[in-house]
Amino acid sequence: MTAAISVSGLVKSFGRTRALDGLDLTVAQGEVHGFLGPNGSGKSTTIRVLLGLLRRDAGTARLLGGDPWHDAVTLHRRLAYVPGDVTLWRNLSGGEAIDLLGRLRGGLDAGRRAELLERFELDPTKKGRAYSKGNRQKVALVAALASDAELLILDEPTSGLDPLMEKVFRRCVSEERDRGRTVLLSSHILSEVEALCDRVSIIRAGRTVETGSLTELRHLTRTAVSAELAADPTGLENLPGVHDLVVDGNRVRCQVDAEHLDALLRAFGRSGVRSLTSRPPTLEELFLRHYATEVTA
């Protein structure tokens, strides 16, 4: 089975800014793929290249087996897109915009359209400017979800939705996954990514820094450990892979790389352990670590 999206070594510059700098991204068919990165890291730019709106400077990009630039029109029949910043035509109602965008793609399922309007509690008779930000977003979401496109490209689709609607959105996306559709989901909302995505790619400054399933990613990162020891510990600061060490008498808190956990526990054993808690990193910590390295790098 070919990948729905495969991008490698993608480069795109705007004048002197290098927005993409050798980016790699592979999205398998049928998966929901999280696309993460700090502001300005190049997520939207990647998506625009994939949509054939921007021309890549270097690298390869394949979308549904075709070339995103040359085969744009035929490929677009098979995908639906929700931009991060939805602007609507001010003299068209939301319902008209939904119909137009659906029909350009060959028509949409009226039943499904009605169902989605109801689930998202969207009034289709308002016109462009009269919609709030979240409601404009919903117009684009309904148009995309009501289509029968095999690939959904969603660029921060929930940035304006309230928590209730965000829940509806999650349910819709998991339904789409169950129907076998592929989803590329760019998002800053980690709980959303955690709930929906099979695999994620993290980028920063136009490069992919990590890609894999969430379990794999967790594996690569540090575990938070806190312990109460029988005696004051010694030599912990010299252990490899131990970070953020705080020693307060016989209490110890630290972070440890997964592959050095073993050595730390042996060191604890030498002092005698009264209590021990360890937890895997939260997604938050995981991302913060990747995002933050940008500052120091």
Next chain:
Amino acid sequence: MTALTGTGPLLRLALRRDRITLPVWVYLLTASVASTTYSFKKLYGTAASRGQLAASLAGNGSLRALYGPLGDSGIGGITVWRIGVTGAALAAAMSILLVVRHTRAQEEDGRLELIGAGAVARPAPLTAALAAAALANGLLALLTTASLVALGQPLAGSLAFGCSLAACGLVFAGVASVTAQLAETGRAANSLAGAALGLAYVLRAASDASTVHGPGAFDWLSPIGWSEQVQPYGADRWWVLLLSLAVAGLLAGVAYTLVGRRDLGSGLLPQRPGPATAARTLRTPFALAVRLQRGTLAGWCAAFAVAGGVFGAIAKGIVDLVGGNRPVADVLRRMGGQHGVADAYLSSIMGILGMLAAVYAVQCVLRLRAEETEGRAEPVLAGPVSRLGWATGHLLFPLLGSAALLTCGGLAAGAAEHATLGDRAGSVAELLGGALVQLPAVWLTAAAAVLLLGLAPRWTSAGWGVLTAFVLIGWLGPALQADQWVLDLSPFTHTPHLPGGTFAAQPLLWLTLLTAALTAAGLTGLRHRDLG
């Protein structure tokens, strides 16, 4: 918090945003005035030559309709005659665009919201925009006066002329400040104020064409007419300037009242809900373009019909006028009879309609760029729609919409002329022809904007600059006795002067071919460039 809080920073922001646009406007206006004076000094250096000019103008209602009456026959006087009305109208256009740009247009794309949330009084953006307009018009008055004085013209008349231009600018700054409150979009606010300017222009043209000496009595109905009534270098009627100032102040007052009564982002007219589902036909990029552009086209068609009708109806007044002035009538009869007078006038009107149609056509092309930059093209082009399909849907409007405008204008002028003059059977068809021969030149102007859109998208709005250059070449070139190659740069130079002139298909063919080439180059550029 006072009503002025935040005005200072906003004014500085406005001036910074316009740091290129405003100086260019003021420079072009001042330079037009100065170069007119300069070349008139050479061309009409002697009192005798100016007397001849005055005599030949006295009976020519068509020229009076176009440029206004000749007051004083000194160098300053003929400068005012040649460029006063045009200059006042351009100062008005500058002010309208400026005020709308810093009020409604800013509000429309949400920037004002960011500002409105800061320590800024509600009317501050309006105050800042009006202050910027006052500065621009003040500068215009100052520089015009200075350049005329430097060219040896009397100070009082020069100052009166500079102030008369600025006064017209201020009145329309006031008009724009009101339309910016009424309309919901910058485009609509510009169109409403532009319609008012058009009406003012037509009213004074009708008024000036219908009298022999001095400005027409109906001038008092038109703010452009007020500027003429100042009569620089002649009576120097300063008090007329007070009328303009009072009206400008009154309009600004209305705008301030309206600002206090409406929500940020909305107009005065409430939004009505639209249909829940789209009409069956709304399924192609072309259908979308029709939906977006049809209202504008209808408005322009109506304006063309009115303008054509008024200008057509004036033709009779011109023929009558010349009939009563024996020596002039004799001269003109030798040049081609009474119809010659009417024809010369009507063919100039057709030229004006052509340039106005070019305004519409350029505006349509810029609409395409706005769709792109404001993000509305993105969801359409993310569908199975080629860029060519998307662009051609919109470009049919400059192509066919401008034909519709000229048809409306030509038919209305023909019908009005036929109704008043009666004896010229076939004049409707002739005037329709006279209007439609403008099309290739209109298309070429739009094609220049398409070329920019494709190859230098950031500079698409320089399409206005191209149009302005064509207009200036057409209006000032002949009077300044510019070299033929300069005149040839404007496509309107190559358009046959109908009715009355000889029809030649060849230049029209060339213009059309050039249009096709520029459009093709522009569209090829559009297909190969980044979007957004």
